[in-house]
Amino acid sequence: HRAKTQGGGFALVTARESLHDAEMHSLSSELRAAIEEDQLVLHLQPIVDIAADRVQGVEALVRWQHPRRGLIMPGDFIPRAERSGLISELSNWVLKRALSSAADLHAAGWPLGISVNLSARTLLDPHFPDALAELLAAVDLPSRYLTVEITEDTLMADQQRTLDVVTRVANMGVHISIDDFGTGYSQLAYLKRLPASEIKIDRSFVEDMLVSRTDLSIVQATIGLAHALELRAVAEGIETESQAERLRQLGCDYMQGYYIGRPMPEDKFRDWLGAWDLYHASAGGPAGPET
Numbered sequence: 001h002r003a004k005t006q007g008g009g010f011a012l013v014t015a016r017e018s019l020h021d022a023e024m025h026s027l028s029s030e031l032r033a034a035i036e037e038d039q040l041v042l043h044l045q046p047i048v049d050i051a052a053d054r055v056q057g058v059e060a061l062v063r064w065q066h067p068r069r070g071l072i073m074p075g076d077f078i079p080r081a082e083r084s085g086l087i088s089e090l091s092n093w094v095l096k097r098a099l100s101s102a103a104d105l106h107a108a109g110w111p112l113g114i115s116v117n118l119s120a121r122t123l124l125d126p127h128f129p130d131a132l133a134e135l136l137a138a139v140d141l142p143s144r145y146l147t148v149e150i151t152e153d154t155l156m157a158d159q160q161r162t163l164d165v166v167t168r169v170a171n172m173g174v175h176i177s178i179d180d181f182g183t184g185y186s187q188l189a190y191l192k193r194l195p196a197s198e199i200k201i202d203r204s205f206v207e208d209m210l211v212s213r214t215d216l217s218i219v220q221a222t223i224g225l226a227h228a229l230e231l232r233a234v235a236e237g238i239e240t241e242s243q244a245e246r247l248r249q250l251g252c253d254y255m256q257g258y259y260i261g262r263p264m265p266e267d268k269f270r271d272w273l274g275a276w277d278l279y280h281a282s283a284g285g286p287a288g289p290e291t
């Protein structure tokens with residue numbers, strides 16, 4: 001902080017920082033109430049199987065519909081929930097809601113998978129697998145339809161403990177996905193021991209893959225690595241038709257991004273699914289977004 005070395009600026013910065021702290025503090029106490037009072041909402045973003053040209057599943061992304069501040073994105077409250085010990089309640093809320101959304105979709109004739117993001121904290125908790133088993137037992141949805149997304153850095157906190165929890169979850173038939181792959185501390189030796197089903201190539205690489213030879217190589221190599229390990233390669237953050245087409249050529253398995261569909265509230269997502277189905281049925285046979 002440059003201002004801190006300049007005498008007079010110090011108080012200003014300190015005041016601003018404590019204001020920020022105070023605001024964050026009130027946010028965490030409000031968050032507790034938000035979980036209880038159902039101010040959280042899940043948005044669903046479609047994930048498409050590229051070769052089959054089919055909606056394979058959805059990723060559940062949490063938002064906080066704050067009564068005064070409006071819609072707050074997860075980047076602005078998940079870290080706070082982690083530090084204030086609210087993350088297990090939040091994870092539980094998200095899982096419960098996501099599983100029931102998926103079960104409702106199944107009942108309505110849409111047998112989609114559901115992917116849920118879990119924090120490192122949650123995966124360090126030895127009680128988590130039992131809690132998850134209870135949630136799964138309470139809903140009419142086979143566990144293979146659930147995918148748990150974890151980031152590489154999640155795995156770094158306490159490798160053995162996390163690996164134990166993740167393995168117990170995988171043994172229940174739940175799929176494990178390595179999210180934002182390539183942006184954290186990837187250890188191939190660890191990846192080898194992880195019972196994962198898929199690797200999600202981070203959006204930052206997809207974003208520049210058509211303009212940067214390096215990013216294209218990284219995307220290509222990650223797809224190759226996934227396939228060599230018999231994992232699915234999933235690309236996130238697809239925003240253009242050219243990116244989608246290139247990923248198809250590279251043999252990427254699944255894709256997700258604004259080009260296909262934005263994260264949407266559940267009712268909007270159902271409308272979106274209906275429209276997708278109509279469009280793809282009328283196109284007749286395998287049709288890519290390019291047709």
Ligand code: C2E
Pocket residue numbers: 045060061062073074075078094117118119149179180203236237238239256257258259263
């Ligand atoms: P993520 O799991 O990598 O999720 C993808 C993020 O990229 C989402 O942001 C999504 O809205 C955004 N995105 C998807 N397609 C595109 C695209 O084509 N272009 C661009 N520019 N962005 C795209 P969001 O919803 O703000 O979530 C951010 C992160 O917050 C997630 O990253 C995930 O790590 C975390 N998160 C979200 N929901 C939860 C949750 O329920 N629990 C936990 N622990 N973390 C969550």
Ligand code: MG
Pocket residue numbers: 059117149179
């Ligand atoms: Mg994710």
Ligand code: MG
Pocket residue numbers: 179180200202203236
């Ligand atoms: Mg991701």
Ligand code: MG
Pocket residue numbers: 180202203236
């Ligand atoms: Mg990401």
